[in-house]
Each structure stands twice: as C-alpha cells, then as structure tokens.
Amino acid sequence: MNQEGSITINDILDLAKTYLHEEKNIHLIEKAFLIAKEKHDGQMRKSGEPYVQHPLEVAYILTNLHAGPSTIAAGLLHDVLEDTDMTKEEMALEFNKDVAEIVDGVTKISKLKYMTKEKALAHNHEKLLLAMAKDIRVVLVKIADRLHNMRTIQFHEESKRKRISQETLDLYAPLAHRLGMYRIKAELEDLSFKAIEPEEYHKIASEITSRKAEREEDIEIMSSQIDELLKKHFITNYDIKGRIKNIYSIYKKIINKNKKLEDIYDLLALRIIVNTVEECYRVLGIIHSIWTPLPMRFKDYIAVPKPNMYQSLHTTVVGRAGKIYEIQIRTYEMDKVAEIGIAAHWAYKENAGYSPEKEQLEITNKLKWYKDLTTYVENSDHEDPLDSIIEDIFSANVYVFSPRGDVYDFPAGSMPLDFAYRIHSDIGNKTIGAIVNGKIVPLSYKLKTGDVIEIKTSNTCAGPTNAWIKLAKTSHARTKIKGFINKKQRDEIVARGSEEFNTVAKSLGYNPTNLDEKTITTFFSKYNFKTPEDLLWCIGKGELSALAAMNRILGLTDTKLDNETALKQYSESSSNTRKQVVHNGYGIIVEGLDRAKIKLGNCCQPVYGDEIAGYISKGNGIIVHRLSCPNIDKNGSERFINIYWDKESHGKVFDTTLKVSAFDRKNLLADIINILNTCNVTIASVTLNKNRNGECIVKFKLQVANLIDLNNTILNLNKMSEIYDIERIFK
Secondary structure, X not given: OOOOOOOOHHHHHHHHOOOOOOHHHHHHHHHHHHHHHHHOOOOEOXXXXXXXXXXXXXXXXXXXXXXXXXXXXXXXXXXXXXXOOOOHHHHHHHOOHHHHHHHHHHHHHHOOOOOOHHHHHHHHHHHHHHHHHHOHHHHHHHHHHHHHHHXXXXXXXXXXXXXXXXXXXXXXXXXXXXXXXXXXXXHHHHHHHHHHOHHXXXXXXXXXXXXXHHHHHHHHHHHHHHXXXXXXXXXXXXXXXXXXXOHHHHHHHHHHOOOOHHHOHHHOEEEEEEOXXXXXHHHHHHHHHHOEEOOOOOEEOOOXXXXXXXXOEEEEEEOHHHOEEEEEEEEHHHHHHHHHXXXXXXXXXXXXXXXXXXXXXXXXXXXXXXXXXXXXXXXXXOOOOOHHHHHHHHHEXXXXXXXXXXXXXXXXXXXXXXXXXXXXXXXXXOEEEEXXXXXXXXXXXXXXXXXXXXXXXXXXXXXXXXXXXXOOOOHHHHHHHHHHHHHHHHHHHHHHHHHHHHHHHHHOOOOHHHOOHHHHHXXXXXXXXXXXXXXXXXHHHOOOOHHHHHHHHHOOOOOOOOHHHHHHHHHHOOOOOOEEEOOOOOOEEEEOOOOOOEEXXXXXXXXXXXXXXXXXXXXXXXXXXXXXXXXXXXXXXXXXXXXXXXXHHOOOOEEEEEEEEEEOOOOHXXXXXXXXXXXXXXXXXXXXXXXXXXXXXXXXEEEEOOHHHHHHHHHHHOOOOOEEEEEEOOX
C-alpha cells in the first residue's frame, strides 16, 4: 500500500505470487494494469482519487479470493469497454478472448438501470444470473466492483447513496450469500444499512461498542473453559474465536423478532475450528456434557449443508452466570468455505490442465441451484420464466432429500409437486402421490427440512388440472403446471377449430390440404396469423367463424365461387352497394339498413375483430353483441341481423373488462399493471378484491383497439406464474 493506505499494483502482484507461479500469469496482470492506467488517464473518482485506483481495489479483492489471472486482469479492465474507446475485439487481441468476455459481461450488467424494487429487481436478477450462468467470474468481478463502490459510497449525494445501497441489499448481498461469500455479504449489508438508515446503524453500533469490554470478558472466560476441556479430552490443533454478527443481521433480528438488543442470543458467540468432521461431533458432545443446550437451537449443517455449501454445527447453550452462547463447530476447510464461499473451491489452481470451463464445471458440481440455473439457460424454451430459478436462489430455506440422498432446497411452504417438477417436468405431470419419511402424504403437505420425499407416478395419469396450481408454491412448478394445462386446452381448441374448418371447406367444395400456399401465406400476413394453429385456435375458440375464415381466404383467389359462397362473400365486400357504413365511429357495416342507430352491448363489450351480430331493439336501434354473448340466445334469433366490421373505417378504441384471478403476493398488482403498460391497451379502471386464502380477483376495465391486441395482452398476462385464470367478463 502507499502512504495513504490505497492499494498499489505491487500489493496485487505480491499477493498473486503466493499462488500464481508462472511468469506469464503475473505478466498478464501487469499488462492489464498498464492498459487500465493508460485508458483511464485523466479520469477522476468522486473521492478525488485517480480513477485507476478503483480497478486496483477491485483486482485486490479478487486476488484475496485467489481468483485466476484472467479474472484479476478483467478486474483491472472492467470499466475500460464502458468508459474508454477500447473495443471488445481490441481487448481480445491485446490480452485474450477470456479476459474480453469477462469484461464485456461486466459491462452489460453495469448498464442495468435500477429503478424500484417492484419494477426492476426481478429483471436485474435475471440479467445477473444469465451472465453468471455463462461465466460465474463475470458476477465475481461485479460483486468485487460493487464492494469497493460501497466502501466509497459517502462521496455521492444522499439520494444516489440510498438508491445504490438499496440495490446492493436487494441484489448483490443476497447473491454473495448464495455463493457462500459471507465476509463480503456481511460487509455489503453493513455498508448499505449505514447509508440507508444511518441513525439506526449508529444506534446499534454504539450499543455494541458500549458493551464491548463486558462481552470480550465473557467470551474470554468461556473460551478458556472450552480450551481446558478440549485439552483434557486430547483434542489438539484447534482454534477458538469470539465472533459477533454483522450490524445489519442484528438489526433484522431486532425488527423481525421484535426483540431488544440484549435479548439476541448470538451476541455472545464462539467458533471452534478443528481438523476433522469426527472431531466436530466430539467437541459438540463435550460442550453438551458441561453446558445445557437450548431446545430447538441445534442445527447440523455438516450432515445437511446449506445450498451455498456452508457446513457447521450450531448449538446454543446456557454458559457461565446463565448467559447465552451460540457456538459454531467446524473444520478448517469448512471455515474457509464459510468465509469466502465457492471461491474456496474455484480458487485458481496453477497447472497445465486449467481452463475456465473446468472452473465452471467445478462450481456446477458444488452448487445444486447453480446447476439448475445453467440447465435452464442451456435448455430454455423461453416458456419457463427465469423467476422460477430466482425464487429458489433468493428465498429457499427448506432442505429435503430424495430417496437417493440428494439434497434439494425450496422456499418455505413448498409441497410435493414443487419437488416433483424440480426433478423433471415429466415426473411432475405424471404425479399421482407422494411418500414423505415412509408415509403417504397428500399433495397439500408442506415440506419440512430433513424430509425424505419420493414421488409416485403413473403413465396413465390424466395430468395437471387447475386445482394443482394451488398445490404448488414455486413459480417453477406453477409455470410447468399452467404450461401443461394451456397446451392441453390449446390442443383441444385447435382440434375443434380444425374440424370446423375442414367441414366448412369441404361443404364449399374445397380440400383444405390443397389450398394455394401463396394465398394462405397472404391471408396469414393480412390477418396477423403466425401459424395455421393460430387460425384454428381462433376458430375453435369462437373468435372467428370457419365460414368467415374460408370466405376471406377465397376472397384472395381468382377462383369462381358457387352462388352460396359468392353471396356470403358479397355481403362482406367493402364495395357492396347494399351495405351502409354507419358513421358513428364504430366502423360497423349493417346489411340493408340505412343510417341505423348503433350501440355496443354493455353486456359483452365487443371489440373490433370479435365475431358479432346485431340485435334490433325497440327504440334503441341496433345493439351489437359478440356471438358468444349469452343474451343472443335469451333475446331470440328472429331479431338478430348480420353485421360486420369495416376494415377501412376502423379507428375507435373499445371498452372491455378482464377478470384476472391470481395468488396474491407483495406488489402483484404493480407487476400486472407494468405488463399492461407494455401492451397496446389503456387502463381505465382497476378493482381489487382479496380473500382469506391468499387469492385475489382483479378486474381491469381496458380500452383496446382490436381483438388481436386484447389476445396478446391476455397471453402476456398468462406468463405470470401467480395468475391462474383470465376471462373477459359478460355482465
């Protein structure tokens, strides 16, 4: 370090040389520093330091994690692509493709615009995790970058300090935690908490400091007693350390458990580090033989490691003078993993067989959730949103076993179907029951840590129903269930549409398979159908009649039609002199009536593109109904006449109401509205009703230009795993 305490390139090189022994690797780091210094020349930080000091600090953090030479070089260069004129291609030529790819990945993450947790958090999670799936070193560099930025956050104005700190709490600290990087996670949390709630931070810090001497004395006495016990039982080569939780975790316990600072057990905490797993359990027995353990406070993370590979024995005992001590017992290797997490496993190993791919493979094998993430990215069909993986990564705290002993982690409240779909979609779709700890349980059973679960399947199972959605907690399982149901329903609707279309085509003397391919392509383009399935779905759904579809297809050909077909097509032709376009803004054509008064039916709220019929009312002119409207049957068919939408006159927006049924959660309504705001609709009003079962019904009155926009809106909403039903309302 220099006199001011700032990191220098020599600090990085000296530390790197302790584990990097090939000269070419040291040279790569030196070269990266020289390029970074050149490219950032003249740039200054808010602190007044030369800008190059920031990448130096980032690289030093990475070197402390024993990162590889390409990762350290990328740390030195991580702002070069974004802030200077150097290109990715130039960087690859100057260094190697590996360095350029890492820096490019960091640059893409840096371009994320953090707005609010509701609007952007899931999106930013997605970007981070996708980058990590491709190369975890990208996120490693980004976490190191964020850590140094938080260390110098005081140089920003208050609003920016709080915004960056909140993003750090929401995004980077949880990710560091899931990677097992406790030391970095704790520092990120405390620095963020200090910036967001400075008064609360200093209050807790002050109380801890005021009791420091007393606490240190208690820990010293307890440590001495444990030391004597271990020597008495011939346990050698161990360390006993006093420890304290970081300030933010203490604050969370005070808030979440409504406790005072003096009531938090693990303010007095010890860590005992030994050589072997066997010694861990021996020490535990010795401790419990002398001091009384508190019920429900023992946790064995050695037998059941956390998803971030953390392993340790936790026990809480009543120590001297009735004081409460939390004691952790672990091996030296476990302690290393607990401090720097997965970095303890991916630490650069200098040998001829080293490759980034091997690093990725090692991490994949160590972290179950990371394997799920990479599998998602490799096999994604883009129907399963990444929030299913995000939920598992950031909220999982229940650990269960498969019959083979594999450990799976889930959010609290998860059920057997969540486990089934985590194993494989086919397993989930064929589930007929579950056995937990050797006993048959209902699919509504809530999984608990330590459960051994087995799924029973049958090839004759009918598959998921809407009721299954309420029997799943994770977005992953709900999305798979909805996907199966939607596909099954779509297949049935398409089959019905195909049957109707074929029947109509044959009745008009045409073989559907022999229709002119060019004509069909033109028809699809003109009416916004992407595939034949889309057309058949609209027919089967009742949104478009098979006869109307056939008329429109034949209207694009030079084929001479028979009288019946010509008459039907003639009635729809925009050049037909018998029709009258009613000049009321709706763009509706009425057969044989001049200047008829037209109103849209409030009962079914037709929009442009719906199949419609006109009802001749008494005194109110013609009321336009959707063909699927129940009032058509009630009012009697003799008063209905044929009416059509006029494509040339269309330009109005139409009112329609959607009823959305969903599982409630925080910010659900905001997320739905965010989706609607990206669609071609205008929200006129919203009503929300909740029930005691954690469900809600939201009614949206929308203004929409046509049926296509409305259907696209429904499709977009259906992608939300919490939504299990959407329907247009008939009043």
